[in-house]
Amino acid sequence: MSEPSAPREREASETLVALRAASYAYEEGPTVLSGLDFDVTEGRALALLGRNGSGKTTLMRLLSGGLRPDQGGLTLGGTPVTYDRKGLTRLRTTVQLVVQDPDDQLFAASVEQDVSFGPLNLGLSDAEVRARVAEALAALDISALADRPTHLLSYGQRKRTAIAGAVAMRPRVLILDEPTAGLDPDGQERLLDTLQGLRDAGTTVVMATHDVDLALRWADDAALLTPSGVRTGPVAQMLAHRDLLAQAGLRLPWGIAVSELLRTKGLLDVAGEGPRTPEELAALTAPAMPGASAG
Numbered sequence: 001m002s003e004p005s006a007p008r009e010r011e012a013s014e015t016l017v018a019l020r021a022a023s024y025a026y027e028e029g030p031t032v033l034s035g036l037d038f039d040v041t042e043g044r045a046l047a048l049l050g051r052n053g054s055g056k057t058t059l060m061r062l063l064s065g066g067l068r069p070d071q072g073g074l075t076l077g078g079t080p081v082t083y084d085r086k087g088l089t090r091l092r093t094t095v096q097l098v099v100q101d102p103d104d105q106l107f108a109a110s111v112e113q114d115v116s117f118g119p120l121n122l123g124l125s126d127a128e129v130r131a132r133v134a135e136a137l138a139a140l141d142i143s144a145l146a147d148r149p150t151h152l153l154s155y156g157q158r159k160r161t162a163i164a165g166a167v168a169m170r171p172r173v174l175i176l177d178e179p180t181a182g183l184d185p186d187g188q189e190r191l192l193d194t195l196q197g198l199r200d201a202g203t204t205v206v207m208a209t210h211d212v213d214l215a216l217r218w219a220d221d222a223a224l225l226t227p228s229g230v231r232t233g234p235v236a237q238m239l240a241h242r243d244l245l246a247q248a249g250l251r252l253p254w255g256i257a258v259s260e261l262l263r264t265k266g267l268l269d270v271a272g273e274g275p276r277t278p279e280e281l282a283a284l285t286a287p288a289m290p291g292a293s294a295g
């Protein structure tokens with residue numbers, strides 16, 4: 001993004017949005033979250049993990065103002081969010097949610113029109129809207145699709161368009177509900193690269209995913225939704241915790257299993273950062289296996 005990120009850097013590690021003692025139950029459904037304290041910290045990429053029905057989507061909708069806690073509240077920059085027009089506009093210029101199914105989000109005839117919708121609603125000038133749309137389409141690598149009717153897009157292209165619509169709002173927090181689900185491996189890699197670009201430009205990204213390996217390599221922190229509450233911490237620590245993983249219905253990531261093996265074999269310091277990708281594993285073990293990298 002072209003916006004200068006210096007002021008954001010200065011505020012690094014600040015809590016941007018937070019739920020405080022928040023509870024939520026659907027009208028004709030279960031209590032999903034109860035007495036929850038949850039922080040989204042500036043600059044920390046956060047993966048949200050848990051079983052189907054554990055409340056990831058509900059939590060994201062609470063953070064982005066689509067749902068309102070029954071008890072407790074949401075704060076933005078430390079100030080309680082009000083659910084009137086002014087309060088919600090303030091929230092939505094900071095926090096943007098991209099829902100899992102792009103067809104629930106896209107509604108305009110063309111890609112460009114869809115991505116323009118949010119910025120137009122902010123009452124920005126035409127020039128500013130055009131600049132934001134161009135920036136968002138470029139960030140998602142879909143500039144060439146600007147005039148394409150949304151109903152003719154592939155699933156992955158619709159996903160990208162939905163994310164571009166959120167990016168065009170230049171949010172400080174981008175919340176993505178299972179953004180890689182349904183993408184092919186190359187599409188997943190490209191999306192991760194795109195998200196890295198947004199992070200480098202100062203956007204704080206929160207992602208719900210069922211993919212523990214992806215969470216390990218992508219996130220700084222992981223929040224695990226378990227029946228006894230949400231547990232948050234550094235991703236490598238959280239995803240090595242057998243009990244928590246079992247409670248959250250998750251399996252051990254390959255990277256953690258490999259790191260543990262490397263440590264027992266003396267190939268990795270006890271406190272050393274383990275490999276998160278096959279490439280990192282190759283780099284780590286190369287000196288111990290001369291010639292292994294040849295070819």
Ligand SMILES: Nc1ncnc2c1ncn2[C@@H]1O[C@H](COP(=O)(O)OP(=O)(O)OP(=O)(O)O)[C@@H](O)[C@H]1O
Pocket residue numbers: 026027028029030032050051052053054055056057058059
């Ligand atoms: N609109 C609704 N009305 C009633 N109950 C709902 C509604 N939406 C979700 N629920 C219930 O709330 C609980 C949490 O659902 P939620 O969609 O937040 O889970 P999730 O972790 O996102 O699951 P998944 O991994 O399947 O996407 C579930 O028990 C679900 O059945």
Ligand SMILES: [Mg+2]
Pocket residue numbers: 056057058177
């Ligand atoms: Mg969900």
